[in-house]
Amino acid sequence: MNTNTIRVGIIGTGGRGITCIGRQIAVQASELGMTITAFCNRTENRMQVALEDVNAVAKAAGNEPFSPTFYSNAIDLINDDQVDVIVITTPTNAHLEAAIPALQSGKKVYLDKPIAHTLEDSIAIRQAEHESGNTMIMGFTRxxxxxxxxxxxxxxxxxxxxxxxxxxxxxxxxxxxxxxxxxxxxxxxxxxxxxxxxxxxxxxxxxxxxxxxxxxxxxxxxxxxQEDAPEFCSECDRDCPYRADQIRPDTQDQVKGAVDASFAQETDPMKRKDNCVYKKGxxxxxxxxxxxxxxxxxxxxxxxxxxxxxxxxxxxxxxxxxxxxxxxxxxxxxxxxxxxxxxxxxxxxxxxxxxxxxxHFGADRKLVQEIAAHARGGPSPVDGWHxxxxxxxxxxxxxxxxxxxxxxxxxxxxxxx
Ligand SMILES: NC(=O)c1ccc[n+]([C@@H]2O[C@H](COP(=O)([O-])OP(=O)(O)OC[C@H]3O[C@@H](n4cnc5c(N)ncnc54)[C@H](O)[C@@H]3O)[C@@H](O)[C@H]2O)c1
The missing domain is CATH 3.30.360.10 (Dihydrodipicolinate Reductase; domain 2)
Incomplete structure (x- = not known):
């Protein structure tokens, strides 16, 4: 591997981390001198599905396949000396637990939007950015x-x-x-x-x-x-305009392949992608x-x-x-x-x-280029304060x-x- 190659670790290998950012790294890997060296996810099977996904894209683009180390703990990925850039694409309430140590590590950090689910977490992440002097780059796609x-x-x-x-x-x-x-x-x-x-x-x-x-x-x-709402679309045979398995639009905003069988195996209902829209909670x-x-x-x-x-x-x-x-x-x-x-x-x-x-209408392609430029010392287009x-x-x-x-x-x- 070229010593100038930017080695990326992705924390949260779901829709955003893989079908948007991971795939764009896979497409532009040789052009940008980037590779993926680590994955961290709450569930192991998601990392396997994610790897197959990005490697299929890399192959189609004529790029080398990736062979990232799998971690179940964000701190282990952050400490991996084969990782230069930490990409954080976990659900929003899990941003802080990865973002603060990532910023403090001095490595380059990409954090997706929104910065956090509460104002308290947002301020804490911004303060960690400020105190570490490590300006991050954020995923406001527009x-x-x-x-x-x-x-x-x-x-x-x-x-x-x-x-x-x-x-x-x-x-x-x-x-x-x-x-x-x-x-x-x-x-x-x-x-x-x-x-x-x-x-x-x-x-x-x-x-x-x-x-x-x-x-x-x-x-x-x-x-x-609704009192009689089912738990999940996959257990329901009603004629409903909001069936997750049928209506999920396939536009550049809601990317094809973002929902796959690995989510149906989720043990936590909150992490499923087909909860009934009328269900309590x-x-x-x-x-x-x-x-x-x-x-x-x-x-x-x-x-x-x-x-x-x-x-x-x-x-x-x-x-x-x-x-x-x-x-x-x-x-x-x-x-x-x-x-x-x-x-x-x-x-x-x-x-x-x-x-x-x-x-995202071409935005993720440019975003990955900006992540590469930032990793090489360029400015951050949009940081933690924003x-x-x-x-x-x-x-x-x-x-x-x-x-x-x-x-x-x-x-x-x-x-x-
Ligand atoms: N910039 C954009 O336009 C854009 C678009 C979509 C999503 N997002 C953001 O990206 C983030 C992720 O969204 P998504 O749609 O990819 O969600 P997702 O549910 O598809 O993926 C999240 C992944 O993180 C994993 N995970 C959950 N908790 C974890 C933890 N504590 N540690 C490690 N892994 C964990 C899940 O198993 C899953 O694989 C959110 O903050 C979301 O708002 C941004």
Missing amino acids: RYEKPWIDCKSLVESGAIGNLKMMLVRAVLPYAFYFQTWHRSRAVSGGALNDKGSHYTDVFNWFAGGRALQVNAFGGRNVFQE ADIYDHASINYQYDNGIVASIFYTIYGPQAEDEETLELVGTKGRIILTRLRGEINLVTDYGEKKHEVIPCKAEYFESS GMEATRMVVGALQSLDTGGQTVRMADLADGS
Whole structure:
């Protein structure tokens, strides 16, 4: 092996760790000088399935197969001297136990979003990053996705004047949040943390200021508990629009092969991927309308539900400036631009990345390139402070939702300073 090869250890060899990041390492291994030398997972059979998966991808790309060491304990992987970069893709409530020792080890760290399931854990991880002086790189995919990057450049070029308003409209077919560990706030921090932290991070990236206050309305009106709900889809023969085994969309956002037989062997029901959406025990919201006010006068809203139909315009970012406006349609990889007070109407800018058909519309491919560049001493595009602030804004929104829409002052939420 080349001495400059970046050796990656993946903690949490599930959907994100393998079907997104592992596969992208497998595709680009020789180009980027990367390899996978260690896996850590709670269950051994997941690592075996994961290895077969990434090695099939490596083979198809003409790359060498990987032969990682398997660990059941994150600390052992972190201490492995054959690992240079630690990738953490465990469920969100398990981020802290790996992230703090990983940051303290001085090795390069990639941590997926959301940073944590609670504000306390988010602050603790951010503090470990700060105190160790070891800046990590985080997985806010839209920061690596071409249309969002192009939008940012358009705003910076003054194309729409001064940015004043932002809206993410996310009408998503994400029933799976009620079928997986995401259904518990104690594990995920809520569906809003899992998805909404992408959006609050985008707002912070574009706004260049800090949120002052938030209010939100929402709740649960489709995935309400039913007394006679079965445990799992695989044990149920009802005609149901949310069957995990039939409807899981196969888009670049919900990657093919992310659910496989190894999950049906899970002993912990929370780790299964086919819990009935109507089963008791879920404490997350299925829709919300959220408003933030920034210290620089910008206002930003999230219009969000996870029972939307699959549709080409299921996720859009709308930006309004003093001279124009932008609408980004994510699944079309397209920007619609109006400038000069409406003089220039509806310029449709196709801006798909070259590998738009790959996971997260090409973002994971770029993300792995950024991880490699960071491992070689480059900057982190998005670090733990951004991760903490994104979840802090979600926590503010949840506090408002929990209290029927009361306004929450962000200054009342700790940030570790
Ligand atoms: N950036 C993105 O767009 C994006 C997309 C999907 C998921 N994610 C994030 O990635 C993380 C993982 O999500 P996922 O969808 O891959 O979940 P998953 O359930 O598919 O995979 C998690 C894996 O971690 C293992 N695991 C659980 N607890 C563990 C522990 N304590 N130590 C080691 N292994 C453990 C599980 O067995 C499983 O294999 C979450 O934080 C999620 O929010 C980010």
